[in-house]
Amino acid sequence: MTEAFLPFTRPSIDDETLAGVVDVLRSGWITSGPRVAELEEALASRFGPARRVLCYAHATGALEESLRAIGVGPGDEVIVPAMTFAASANVILRVGATPVFVDVELTTRNLAAHAVAAALSPRTRAIMPVHFSGLPVDLDALHALARRHHLIVVEDAAHAIGARYRGREIGSFGDLACFSFHANKNMTTIEGAAISLPAGQSGWIDRLERLRFHGLRKAEDGSYDVELAAGKHNLSDVAARVGLGQLKRLDEFNRRRGELAGYYFDRLESNPWGLVLPERGDMGHAWHMFTVLVPFETLGFERRQLQERMRAHGIGIGMHYPALPPLSLYRSLCDWHPGQFPNAERIGRETVTLPLFPAMTEADVDRVCRVLGEVLGGASA
Ligand SMILES: Cc1ncc(COP(=O)(O)O)c(C=O)c1O
Known part of the structure; x- marks a missing residue:
C-alpha cells in the first residue's frame, strides 16, 4: 500500500x-x-x-x-x-x-x-x-x-x-x-x-x-x-x-507543533550527515516551520535531488528562504558580493523545510526522518 x-x-x-x-x-x-x-x-x-x-x-x-x-x-x-x-x-x-x-x-x-x-x-x-x-x-x-x-x-x-x-x-x-x-x-x-x-x-x-x-x-x-x-x-x-x-484552536495547534518539533529533535539531534538543526528556543517558539541546514556540497548532492527523491517517497519539503541580497532586485542596493552575508547565504543554499502541521502524527515524523536518512545515506554512499 x-x-x-x-x-x-x-x-x-x-x-x-x-x-x-x-x-x-x-x-x-x-x-x-x-x-x-x-x-x-x-x-x-x-x-x-x-x-x-x-x-x-x-x-x-x-x-x-x-x-x-x-x-x-x-x-x-x-x-x-x-x-x-x-x-x-x-x-x-x-x-x-x-x-x-x-x-x-x-x-x-x-x-x-x-x-x-x-x-x-x-x-x-x-x-x-x-x-x-x-x-x-x-x-x-x-x-x-x-x-x-x-x-x-x-x-x-x-x-x-x-x-x-x-x-x-x-x-x-x-x-x-x-x-x-x-x-x-x-x-x-x-x-x-x-x-x-x-x-x-x-x-x-x-x-x-x-x-x-x-x-x-x-x-x-x-x-x-x-x-x-x-x-x-x-x-x-x-x-x-x-x-x-x-x-x-491556536494554542492547541501551537502545542502540537511544539510536540512534533520535539519528535524531530529526538530523531535528528545526533545525525551522521552534519545537519544543522534550528534553535530550540524556550517554550515561546510557535514552530511555524522546522527548517534544517543540509551540507549539500559536502554530501555531493543537490537540494533539487533531495526534493525529487523525497517527493518520490510521497513527502513534500519546502525551501525557506533564499538569501535576499543576491537576488536581482536587491543586489545593487548593497553592492552584493558572495560571502557578504555568510549565514544568510549559507542558509539560502542549505535550508530544507520538513513537514510540520498540527494534524501530523509521530509516525509521520518517523517516516520523514527515515526517508531523509535513506536519501542522505544513499547520497554519501
Ligand atoms: C517573513 C514574512 N513576511 C511577510 C510575509 C507576507 O505575508 P502574506 O502572505 O500574508 O502577505 C510572509 C509570507 O509568508 C513571510 O514569510
Missing part, C-alpha cells in the same frame, strides 16, 4: 468553522463587517487592554501600510534580515525607502541586536525584524537599541502568531507587530493578516484605518471625505469567520 502524500504544510479547518463560513455566506453580508470586528476584538483581548488590532487582507499590505503610517518614506532606511521572504524587503521599497540588509544568526535564523547596531545610519528610521519560523527575536535588546536611536520597531510577525518572548505574547507589547494568516501559517484566514499596536497610538491607528480602505474618512451622517490616495486591504467576513474558528 502506498502511503498518503505528506505535504510540508496543511491547514486544519474543522467542521464547526466550515458551518460558520456557510452561515456567513448565507447571511447576505460577506465582506468586511461584524465577523472582522469580532476577530479584531478576539485578538485584542488576547493581547491585552493596552493593544488595538486591525485586520488586513495580507501581511504584505499590513507591513507596507505600517511603514507608511509611522512616516517611513523616500530617503529613509529600514533594517531588515538578509534571509527572509521577499515581502519583508519589497514593502520597504514600495514606500520609497531603502532596505538595509543585516546578516542573521545561523541557528536562530534571526537578527541579533549587535549586528543591527552596526548597520544603523543617520537615515535609519525603523527596524523590521522577522521572528523566523515563530522563534522570537531578542526584542528587549532591539527595543533598547531602538529607544537609544529613536527608531520604531515594526515586527514582521508573519510566522509568529501565538509565539511568546520571555513569557509575553508577541503582539502584546512593542510598537507594531504584523501577523500573517496566509494558508500555511499557524492560524489562517486563507489570506489575511492582523496588525497589533498600542491602543494609545491614535495617530498610527487613524492612518492605518485610512490606508486600509481608499483613504476614506466617514462622517456620522454616512457621507465621507477622501484624505489619502490609499489602496484597499480590507479582510472579508468570510475570511474572518475562518480566522475565528482557527483562533479558538
